[in-house]
Amino acid sequence: MDKTFSFKVKDELARLKLENLCCVRSELLGLLRAGAVLEVKQSGLQLIFTTESPSVVRRTFLLFKKISSLHIKISREPRRIHDHNLYSVRVDTQPGLKEFLIQLGFLKSDVYSEGTVMPRMECCRRSYLRGFFLGAGSITNPERSYHLELVTGNRRHATHLIRLCRGFDLRARRVERKDRQVVYLKEGDEIATFLTLIGAVTSRLEFENVRVIKGVRNQVNRLVNCETANLNKTVEAACRQLDAIRLLVAKMGLEGLPKPLREVARLRLEQPEATLKELGAQLNPPLGKSGVNHRLRKLEAMAAGLKEKGKKG
Numbered sequence: 022m023d024k025t026f027s028f029k030v031k032d033e034l035a036r037l038k039l040e041n042l043c044c045v046r047s048e049l050l051g052l053l054r055a056g057a058v059l060e061v062k063q064s065g066l067q068l069i070f071t072t073e074s075p076s077v078v079r080r081t082f083l084l085f086k087k088i089s090s091l092h093i094k095i096s097r098e099p100r101r102i103h104d105h106n107l108y109s110v111r112v113d114t115q116p117g118l119k120e121f122l123i124q125l126g127f128l129k130s131d132v133y134s135e136g137t138v139m140p141r142m143e144c145c146r147r148s149y150l151r152g153f154f155l156g157a158g159s160i161t162n163p164e165r166s167y168h169l170e171l172v173t174g175n176r177r178h179a180t181h182l183i184r185l186c187r188g189f190d191l192r193a194r195r196v197e198r199k200d201r202q203v204v205y206l207k208e209g210d211e212i213a214t215f216l217t218l219i220g221a222v223t224s225r226l227e228f229e230n231v232r233v234i235k236g237v238r239n240q241v242n243r244l245v246n247c248e249t250a251n252l253n254k255t256v257e258a259a260c261r262q263l264d265a266i267r268l269l270v271a272k273m274g275l276e277g278l279p280k281p282l283r284e285v286a287r288l289r290l291e292q293p294e295a296t297l298k299e300l301g302a303q304l305n306p307p308l309g310k311s312g313v314n315h316r317l318r319k320l321e322a323m324a325a326g327l328k329e330k331g332k333k334g
């Protein structure tokens with residue numbers, strides 16, 4: 022299944038260990054505020070939370086179980102959205118539900134108004150953001166653009182989220198979309214920080230890798246002749262390879278190169294900015310990153326050999 026980046030981040034978050042009880046409460050509070058619907062019936066309250074992510078459903082269930090003895094039902098909904106299955110967590114009318122929600126801060130003592138409590142400790146503020154992201158957050162694939170958002174129908178919650186982000190030096194902004202409040206981050210650095218804050222360490226690394234590769238591409242495009250100092254390692258390597266290949270081609274022509282090296286050399290010349298993985302994928306048969314690296318090193322060694330000869334001659 023080709024998962025979106027949002028799904029990956031949520032999968033990772035959903036697997037984090039449940040630590041301090043204070044944080045479990047804060048995460049559940051964030052998650053419910055982000056996505057739960059409270060129904061007030063004659064018989065009592067009912068809470069329903071739906072999500073497209075099976076891991077988020079599991080997480081929600083575990084959060085509840087860790088701090089309550091409420092009876093929780095998980096199910097797959099008959100309807101689908103955006104071609105994804107929809108899952109729900111249901112807490113039906115039962116003794117203790119209202120008290121639990123009040124204690125959690127989701128409800129004020131009055132059933133009809135939402136609580137306004139905000140977590141204070143740093144560990145809990147992070148957990149709250151994690152919960153909110155699990156419930157109503159999304160992040161675009163960094164290959165496309167940098168955008169992370171939290172959506173809520175509640176203006177006050179949006180203001181709180183912005184304040185929480187500011188507390189971590191993140192300049193979150195707000196925009197209104199239909200009747201919803203969208204709190205978002207646009208800067209790559211800030212999104213990376215946010216991912217770390219909420220505990221998505223692996224996703225942050227993946228995010229950073231994409232950023233580096235994109236940055237390298239831009240750099241190589243700007244510095245085609247590789248004459249500028251202070252290049253980073255990846256650009257430096259690409260430049261070294263290009264120099265070597267140009268020298269070899271000048272001396273012996275592409276045809277003069279052994280066949281396995283010829284294709285790699287041609288691809289590198291045509292695509293100075295491509296990553297090793299991308300180059301390898303275009304070979305027939307395809308070659309992994311280290312295989313491509315090995316061939317490029319051979320080309321460099323050949324070029325170095327030619328240079329040595331030239332000096333002696």
Ligand SMILES: [Zn+2]
Binds near residue numbers: 045142146
């Ligand atoms: Zn905490």
